[in-house]
Amino acid sequence: MDSKNILTADLLDLVFDNRNKDYGAYELRKFYNKRIAKALLVTGTLVGIAFTSIALTTNHRPEELRFVEKVIPQIINPLKEEKPVEQTGSHSGWATWQVVA
Incomplete structure (x- = not known):
């Protein structure tokens, strides 16, 4: 040269x-930059198509949830009041201790 x-x-x-x-x-x-640009464009397009097709085919909307309130009637019987039992005898309710010799 x-x-x-x-x-x-x-x-x-x-x-x-x-x-x-x-x-x-x-x-x-010599043409490295052009080949890299083409490769990135093709790869980006293919990835974009793949993600778009997955997004369109997958149903991301959640199903409508219905909350049904089920009322179960319960019959509650009133409690019968029991009268306290009266204690008879010499015991006043306290325990007595016996001393054993």
Whole structure:
């Protein structure tokens, strides 16, 4: 390459100067940014389609819940009042202690 063209030449052209540019490596490196952009676009589109199809096919709406209040009638009989039993005898209700010798 001429010394005049070195300052304006692309780095890739400098690397592949006097080398075979037809076998593929030159072309892969030259158009790398375009290939990455295409790959990201295709991948993003496929992921978007996948998520959209999942979102549309899945029913995310919860079913309507109905709360039915079931009233069970209960018959409550009033308690019969029992009169307290009167104690008879000498016991006044307190325990007495016997001393055993």
